[in-house]
Amino acid sequence: MMQKKRVLSVILALTLSIGCAIPAQASSISETQKKGEELQSQKDSAEAEKAALTKQLNDLIDEMDKTTEDINTKQEEIDAKETELIQAQIDENNQYESMKKRIKYMYENGNTQFIEVLLESKSIGEFLNNAEYIAQISDYDRQMLKEFQQTVQDVDDQKTALETEKAELETLQTQLQDKQNEVSTLISEKADLIGDLETAIGENAAKLQALQEEAARQARVQQEAAAAANRGNGSSGGSSSGGSSSNSGSSSSSSSSSGASSSPGASITPSGSGRLSNPCPSAYISSEFGGRTSPGGIGSTNHKGRDYAAGTGSAIYASASGTVTTVSYNVARGNYVVINHGNGLSTLYQHCSAIYVSAGQSVSAGQNIAAVGTTGYSTGPHLHFEVWVNGTPVDPRLYL
């Protein structure tokens, strides 16, 4: 939280007294290194959780494939049962018809009284009841009809049971689909978190790099001051030695060459188009955009934005006019705002302590949209500012 302030006070203290500054700088470096390790371990566990979820998703997909197969098999069984049922109904009907023929034959040969009753039967059930009273009808016919009826009933029951099983499989399939959607959402949330952690790791490593460069610079200043003091002592003691003046000349040339060798790290500053304005004029730039190799061994950095260090509550301004697309919070970015400026250009403002706009709102360039803070993965109050071209972070200096 307080490192940024501490760095500032260290720099201030340095100008007054060089001696006590180095230990505080060193502890800030070790805190930042520790923070980097913490972030890395958070990322590792998020990766592990994502891998476990992915496995769960694959298992669900396998299970869904199997259920789909089961449903298809069940449907084939139902179709076969349907054919069987139709055949059983045909058999039943044939038996009924041939039975009626035999009865008609009997009718034509006498026994009219009961047979009339029989032929007026409106259903098979009624017919059978009537048939109970007619001794002339053969037991064989009656038995056959009952058997055919029973077959129809059995096949129909089997078909109903299959349909129930199929409905259960379909319910299971729906549940699996819901579960799959749920797990997919969790996976994409994990992927977002991992991306944000990568950003935080990059930011932290960039900060570490800056601290280490500052510590090295201070060490040089201290060495030079000590060397100057030694030379001062030497010249006051030994008065007019010709060697002393040539020695001081070589030492100053070596210090200027070491100063020159550290400057290529700052390298080329891209010339900006001026399309965007400074989102936080009250701040100083504490870290630039870009990938660097961290000398602390925390890993290579990938700083996706530019950091503006300023006190909590300092005003953050819209870098250009546009529409607010997102106002949200997450554990890495803290409170953040995204503004779409059209033509594929967007800007992102992270770690805010307060936000004064809402999604969907139009903003004008230079409008006060938020306040600097240290929410999310942040080691001190600052604005982490990103510029996106079609969703890909680019060096903000290209547009400022």
Ligand SMILES: [Zn+2]
């Ligand atoms: Zn940053």
